[in-house]
Amino acid sequence: MAFSAWLTAHYEEKGPVRWLAFALELVAAVTLFLLMFLTCADVVGRYFFGNSVDGTTELTEIGIAILVFAEMPVITWRGGHVVVDILDKMWGSVALKVLGLLSAFLMSSAMYFLGVRIFELAERSLRRDEITELLEIPVGYIVQYIAVMSWATAALMITYGIYHQIIQNRD
Amino acid sequence: ETVLRVGSWLPPTHAQNAVVWPTWAKWVEEATEGRVKVEMEYGLGHPKTMFELVEDGAVDASFSYHGYVPGRFKLTQGVEQPLMGASAEAASVAHWRVHNKYFAKAQEHDGLEVLALFTHGPGQIHMANPINSLADLKSKKIRLGGGVQGELGKRMDVTAVGAPAPKVYEMMQQGVIDGVFIPMGEQKSLRLKEVAKHVVALPGGMYLGSFAMFISPDFMDGLSEKDREAIRSVSGEKLSAMAGAAWDAADKEGLEAALADGVSVNQVAEDGAMAQEFRDLVKGMDNEWVAHVADRKVDAKAALEELREIARSYGK
Amino acid sequence: MTTALIGFAILLLLIVVVRIPIAFSMGIVGFFGFAAVQGLTFDNIADFNWNSSLSMASKRIVDTAQEYSLSVIPLFILMGNLVTKSGLSQELYRASYAFLGHRKGGLSMATVVACGGFSAICGSSLATSATMAKVAMPPMRKYGYADSLATASIAAGGTLGILIPPSVILVIYGLLTETSIRELFAAGFIPGFLGILLYLAAVRWVVWRNPEAGPCGEKFTWKERLQALNGVWGVLILFTVVMGGIYLGIFTPTEAAGIGAGGAFVIALARRSLSFGSLFDILTDTARTSAMLFAVLIGALIFSNFINRAGLPADLLTFVSGLDVSPMMVIFAILLIYIVLGMVFESLSMLLLTVPIFFPLVQSLGFDLVWFGIVVVVVTEISLITPPVGMNVFVLSAVLPDVKASTIFKGVTPFWCADIFRLLLITLVAQISLFLPELLYR
Ligand code: NA
Ligand code: NA
Numbered sequence: 030m031a032f033s034a035w036l037t038a039h040y041e042e043k044g045p046v047r048w049l050a051f052a053l054e055l056v057a058a059v060t061l062f063l064l065m066f067l068t069c070a071d072v073v074g075r076y077f078f079g080n081s082v083d084g085t086t087e088l089t090e091i092g093i094a095i096l097v098f099a100e101m102p103v104i105t106w107r108g109g110h111v112v113v114d115i116l117d118k119m120w121g122s123v124a125l126k127v128l129g130l131l132s133a134f135l136m137s138s139a140m141y142f143l144g145v146r147i148f149e150l151a152e153r154s155l156r157r158d159e160i161t162e163l164l165e166i167p168v169g170y171i172v173q174y175i176a177v178m179s180w181a182t183a184a185l186m187i188t189y190g191i192y193h194q195i196i197q198n199r200d
Numbered sequence: 201e202t203v204l205r206v207g208s209w210l211p212p213t214h215a216q217n218a219v220v221w222p223t224w225a226k227w228v229e230e231a232t233e234g235r236v237k238v239e240m241e242y243g244l245g246h247p248k249t250m251f252e253l254v255e256d257g258a259v260d261a262s263f264s265y266h267g268y269v270p271g272r273f274k275l276t277q278g279v280e281q282p283l284m285g286a287s288a289e290a291a292s293v294a295h296w297r298v299h300n301k302y303f304a305k306a307q308e309h310d311g312l313e314v315l316a317l318f319t320h321g322p323g324q325i326h327m328a329n330p331i332n333s334l335a336d337l338k339s340k341k342i343r344l345g346g347g348v349q350g351e352l353g354k355r356m357d358v359t360a361v362g363a364p365a366p367k368v369y370e371m372m373q374q375g376v377i378d379g380v381f382i383p384m385g386e387q388k389s390l391r392l393k394e395v396a397k398h399v400v401a402l403p404g405g406m407y408l409g410s411f412a413m414f415i416s417p418d419f420m421d422g423l424s425e426k427d428r429e430a431i432r433s434v435s436g437e438k439l440s441a442m443a444g445a446a447w448d449a450a451d452k453e454g455l456e457a458a459l460a461d462g463v464s465v466n467q468v469a470e471d472g473a474m475a476q477e478f479r480d481l482v483k484g485m486d487n488e489w490v491a492h493v494a495d496r497k498v499d500a501k502a503a504l505e506e507l508r509e510i511a512r513s514y515g516k
Numbered sequence: 517m518t519t520a521l522i523g524f525a526i527l528l529l530l531i532v533v534v535r536i537p538i539a540f541s542m543g544i545v546g547f548f549g550f551a552a553v554q555g556l557t558f559d560n561i562a563d564f565n566w567n568s569s570l571s572m573a574s575k576r577i578v579d580t581a582q583e584y585s586l587s588v589i590p591l592f593i594l595m596g597n598l599v600t601k602s603g604l605s606q607e608l609y610r611a612s613y614a615f616l617g618h619r620k621g622g623l624s625m626a627t628v629v630a631c632g633g634f635s636a637i638c639g640s641s642l643a644t645s646a647t648m649a650k651v652a653m654p655p656m657r658k659y660g661y662a663d664s665l666a667t668a669s670i671a672a673g674g675t676l677g678i679l680i681p682p683s684v685i686l687v688i689y690g691l692l693t694e695t696s697i698r699e700l701f702a703a704g705f706i707p708g709f710l711g712i713l714l715y716l717a718a719v720r721w722v723v724w725r726n727p728e729a730g731p732c733g734e735k736f737t738w739k740e741r742l743q744a745l746n747g748v749w750g751v752l753i754l755f756t757v758v759m760g761g762i763y764l765g766i767f768t769p770t771e772a773a774g775i776g777a778g779g780a781f782v783i784a785l786a787r788r789s790l791s792f793g794s795l796f797d798i799l800t801d802t803a804r805t806s807a808m809l810f811a812v813l814i815g816a817l818i819f820s821n822f823i824n825r826a827g828l829p830a831d832l833l834t835f836v837s838g839l840d841v842s843p844m845m846v847i848f849a850i851l852l853i854y855i856v857l858g859m860v861f862e863s864l865s866m867l868l869l870t871v872p873i874f875f876p877l878v879q880s881l882g883f884d885l886v887w888f889g890i891v892v893v894v895v896t897e898i899s900l901i902t903p904p905v906g907m908n909v910f911v912l913s914a915v916l917p918d919v920k921a922s923t924i925f926k927g928v929t930p931f932w933c934a935d936i937f938r939l940l941l942i943t944l945v946a947q948i949s950l951f952l953p954e955l956l957y958r
Contacts, residue, residue: 175577212692
């Protein structure tokens with residue numbers, strides 16, 4: 030089937046993680062496209078029709094959060110975060126692997142504990158009925174989303190991320 | 201000696217940071233006989249975040265604008281309603297008293313101890329090009345902040361453009377916006393005098409903006425009963441009045457700076473055409489607010505009447 | 517001061533030696549540092565109230581991920597990706613090559629100038645570097661330029677973004693110090709162009725030392741050159757729309773990013789260079805790069821909360837005020853502090869933390885605040901390419917995952933030296949900054 034061939038060619042991940050990566054990136058891609066479209070519609074509306082899209086700023090803010098945190102698990106498990114590699118030549122490959130595992134552990138822990146606090150903040154915000162100014166969207170939902178994606182990042186990093194590091198280093 | 205950290209925003213030169221906090225800091229140090237020392241800290245994050253940073257103890261005290269957290273703060277919009285016709289100082293005192301009598305039980309400041317409530321000076325119209333009536337504002341691109349400004353913009357049929365206050369200068373200069381609703385003090389502190397050369401000052405302004413200064417209950421718990429009471433004795437109504445007065449003074453400085461820089465300021469008289477136009481325009485806004493806060497289960501109508509009554513008779 | 521310095525040392529250790537991703541290094545040190553200043557010790561680890569530090573860090577994550585003005589990052593990167601995909605950037609570089617290719621390092625010079633032009637409209641150094649990396653890197657590689665020179669021209673050229681107006685940083689400096697913003701904008705022009713000239717000299721120096729880094733091609737005839745120009749209309753129209761739209765006040769610089777991306781999308785459609793598959797690739801590639809940059813920004817903000825709470829800015833003021841030297845030496849002491857701080861700070865947080873502290877002192881010494889603003893911005897630019905934490909360098913390593921940060925830092929050294937030279941000039945000759953504002957407004 031053409032689509033599954035495309036998916037295999039595009040995603041280095043294995044098994045169900047490949048589908049997960051595709052789903053997350055699809056969310057990010059659609060959001061980004063809508064962000065672009067929204068800004069253009071707002072400007073065109075304001076300039077030519079004297080009427081801008083209500084709540085463009087709010088939707089843009091929510092859009093960035095969706096975009097960034099949909100990608101967070103993917104770039105994290107792929108080891109995509111920016112690293113200073115000045116000393117790489119000095120370290121042996123075993124040492125680099127150990128450092129990689131240490132990083133994975135620290136990153137997962139950080140994302141897990143922050144996720145817990147972010148989720149608590151989201152619940153508090155929902156309890157207090159905090160909404161956006163114009164569209165009156167409950168702010169807490171987007172914060173909950175960030176919390177859930179932080180947990181997803183932690184869980185996938187400590188499992189698939191480490192597996193990915195090990196097979197990558199073996200190649 | 202205990203250090204009380206105040207997290208602040210706005211430039212350090214702004215009246216809130218150059219006058220209000222330092223004056224209160226002096227009061228606190230005197231009242232506690234030097235046992236509590238106030239220190240300022242900038243750059244902690246977005247102004248709206250101050251409410252929660254203080255609640256969770258990341259900083260001990262701060263201030264913020266209620267309009268940054270829509271939904272949570274609805275009753276505080278009472279003082280912002282048009283046609284208050286009072287200075288920031290008078291409105292601030294009324295704000296504090298009415299809050300304690302009517303609004304405090306609705307728990308909008310849940311998790312915080314409120315030190316003071318105050319308002320900025322009356323919001324006015326700052327334009328790149330002159331206008332002769334409020335009807336001229338139709339379809340003009342106006343930067344609107346939160347709160348009652350949105351409703352005003354709707355009634356004036358302007359094209360609303362959202363942006364944080366520090367962006368206003370750039371947007372005015374480039375012509376992305378034709379004007380902005382903001383207090384007179386910003387002619388100086390946001391340097392609008394360079395780009396917004398035409399100001400329409402309605403009598404008593406169009407609206408006010410509600411702010412709170414607050415402190416962490418945990419921090420207060422950590423103090424002795426004596427010091428707690430000392431801090432409270434220099435806060436409340438006294439602090440609210442002082443803050444309002446400082447913002448009034450900033451407006452006066454803003455007006456002077458604007459005039460010195462050649463900004464044309466149209467001071468509309470009480471019976472001027474634009475003042476009448478404005479009164480017609482905002483008819484019924486206060487009743488809409490009363491209906492909007494019905495779920496808070498307080499007597500908002502009586503509160504608003506008392507608020508106006510206190511503010512208008514203040515100092516007379 | 518000690519706490520802050522220990523924090524710095526641990527951060528450098530984690531980033532350089534332990535090799536933890538920079539976003540997480542800064543976040544973790546910032547988090548524990550903040551907790552330590554709040555009273556965390558080894559004895560009370562179990563019953564410490566973590567909520568204040570957790571909330572501080574969580575709020576930075578939640579707020580930064582929803583910061584409207586940061587929408588320029590994904591949208592300008594998207595524009596760069598679309599321009600490249602539709603073949604516009606290759607044509608632009610083919611034209612540049614036709615005119616400049618016979619000179620050693622000609623394309624690098626074109627890149628520096630293009631970065632200067634783009635930064636003039638964009639106002640964000642991060643967005644400039646990210647966009648130009650997408651546009652300039654593939655063609656420069658195609659013509660055999662060394663990665664070190666190619667990336668360094670982009671990273672350095674991208675720093676011009678915060679000096680050539682419009683500039684968010686200059687507006688914020690103006691508001692912090694109550695200095696005229698239009699004078700600051702006017703003052704930024706000459707130092708900005710001086711920056712371009714000195715970067716061009718740096719390119720010359722690099723190819724003089726190592727001709728392989730920027731090989732020269734054949735000389736084109738004028739007929740061939742004019743033919744090559746045929747392909748650049750698309751890019752010219754796009755940039756004119758983006759630039760003209762800002763200057764005519766049709767949209768804000770923030771919105772310009774979305775308009776630029778939309779325009780590039782329309783051009784790519786018109787040239788039939790997009791399929792669903794390639795559009796998906798462009799969008800996901802942009803999203804991945806943006807997420808990496810947001811992570812670094814959030815980490816930097818958490819770290820700056822710690823440094824601020826540890827009282828470093830105030831301690832530095834005490835230190836500088838205590839120096840018994842001439843006013844100009846005080847300025848140099850301040851600049852030295854900026855260069856050191858710039859090694860780990862992101863430009864906006866550095867400005868917010870230090871300017872309110874230093875400007876009253878500078879003012880009391882009788883210096884012009886417009887001049888000081890320009891000096892501060894230039895030194896902040898330098899910090900963007902100063903190892904080990906130069907934000908522009910990280911932007912490039914995020915955008916170009918196959919180039920190592922160390923390669924970029926190595927390539928950037930001559931540009932860094934050119935910047936230091938410019939800083940000296942601007943500091944010692946105030947007229948470079950003050951000539952235009954005095955002519956126009958004083
Ligand atoms: Na710029
Ligand atoms: Na730096």
